[in-house]
Amino acid sequence: xxxxTQPEKLLSVFKGAPVELKCNYSYSGSPELFWYVQYSxxxxxxxxxHISRESIKGFTADLNKGETSxxxxxxxxxxxxxxxxxxxxxxxxxxxxxxxxxxxGTKLTVNP
Amino acid sequence: NAGVMQNPRHxxxxxxxxxxxxxxxxxxxxxxxxxxxxxxxxxxxxxxLQKENIIDESGMPKxxxxxxxxxxxxxxxxxxxxxxxxxxxYFCASSRSRAGANVLTFGAGSRLTVL
Numbered sequence: 016x017x018x019x020t021q022p023e024k025l026l027s028v029f030k031g032a033p034v035e036l037k038c039n040y041s042y043s044g045s046p047e048l049f050w051y052v053q054y055s056x057x058x059x060x061x062x063x064x065h066i067s068r069e070s071i072k073g074f075t076a077d078l079n080k081g082e083t084s085x086x087x088x089x090x091x092x093x094x095x096x097x098x099x100x101x102x103x104x105x106x107x108x109x110x111x112x113x114x115x116x117x118x119x120g121t122k123l124t125v126n127p
Numbered sequence: 128n129a130g131v132m133q134n135p136r137h138x139x140x141x142x143x144x145x146x147x148x149x150x151x152x153x154x155x156x157x158x159x160x161x162x163x164x165x166x167x168x169x170x171x172x173x174x175x176l177q178k179e180n181i182i183d184e185s186g187m188p189k190x191x192x193x194x195x196x197x198x199x200x201x202x203x204x205x206x207x208x209x210x211x212x213x214x215x216x217y218f219c220a221s222s223r224s225r226a227g228a229n230v231l232t233f234g235a236g237s238r239l240t241v242l
Contacts, residue, residue, distance in 0.1 A: 019169065058130070059170075059218065059233040101169060114183070115162075115231070117169030 017042045019104050021118035028092050029126050036087040036121045038076075038102030047105040048078055048085040049115070054098045062087075062100070072096070092125045099123075129153075131221050131234035132201075139240045146206040146213070148237045152221030159202040160231060161194060164216040176202060209241045 018041040028034050040046060050062040063071045065078040065085060076087045085102060102118040132151040140146050152159050157178055162170040163186075172186040176196035187194065191209075196202040206213055216238050220231040 058235050061230050064230075103170075114172045114175075114186075115170070117162075117171070119167065119169045 017046075017104060017106055017116045019102050019116050019118035021100075021102055021121045023121045024119070025122050025124070027124045027126060030094055031091050034089050034092040034096070034123065034125070036100050036102075036123065038085045038087065038118060040083050040085065040102075040104050042083075042104060042106060044106060045080075048076070049103040049105070050074070050076055050085075050087050051101040051103055051117075052098050053101070059101070092123075094125045094127055097123055097125045131156075131219055131232050133217075133219050133234035133237050135237060136235065137238050137240070139242060140209050141242050142210055143208050146209050146239055146241075148204040148206075148217050148219075148239070149201040150204070150219030150221075150234060151201040152219075153232050156221035156223050156232070158222045158224065159196050160220045160222075161202075161204050162218045162220065164218065164236075166215070170218060173204075206239070209239070211241045214239055214241045 020039045022037050048065040051059050052062040053059045063076060074087055074089045076085050078085050099120050099122050101120045103115040105115055131153055134149050138146055150159060159176045161173040163173050164170045174187050174194045175183040176194060178196055179198050191207045193205045204217060216236045218236045219234040222231050
């Protein structure tokens with residue numbers, strides 16, 4: 016069964032500190048992985064996807080197939096990064112990401 | 128572009144009543160997806176529709192739930208005879224084509240509370 020685990024429900028760091036939001040997945044094939052973010056009172060929006068291999072707002076995430084992880088990292092957290100972060104998986108061969116499997120989310124708070 | 132519009136944003140129903148949630152996709156998008164988020168849980172896929180067609184409803188509960196996306200008008204998620212366990216946030220997303228090539232754009236969600 017496909018599963019996405021975000022072990023930390025809450026994560027609190029100080030401004031300027033490095034931040035890592037953990038995501039582990041369970042899937043036998045080759046999934047596509049995503050990070051979605053929801054800022055306060057805003058809609059869920061895509062932050063980044065592993066196939067793009069890009070850095071968005073200073074965040075990066077590397078797919079580690081050996082450890083089945085897709086942790087989200089930023090070297091210097093900013094207060095505006097405070098939000099709910101969801102890791103999501105799209106099973107391969109499903110024709111697209113419409114059947115995203117989401118983790119339960121991690122609430123990141125960046126303190127001044 | 129107003130994005131994906133969902134209404135109502137909040138809906139309160141008593142057990143046994145019907146709930147209807149509406150979703151208007153982004154302009155130019157013809158693919159609609161519904162997800163449900165139970166308290167303390169992640170979003171779970173329910174159904175994928177194109178205009179007048181249900182493409183994948185593998186995530187829909189077998190009873191009481193139905194979805195449609197008519198030729199004209201918004202997509203509707205209908206829950207009949209609601210129970211307390213239906214209380215959740217229901218998110219709609221849309222894409223221009225099949226989501227493999229496009230990113231899903233999410234609506235703000237509709238929060239259903241069943242008393």
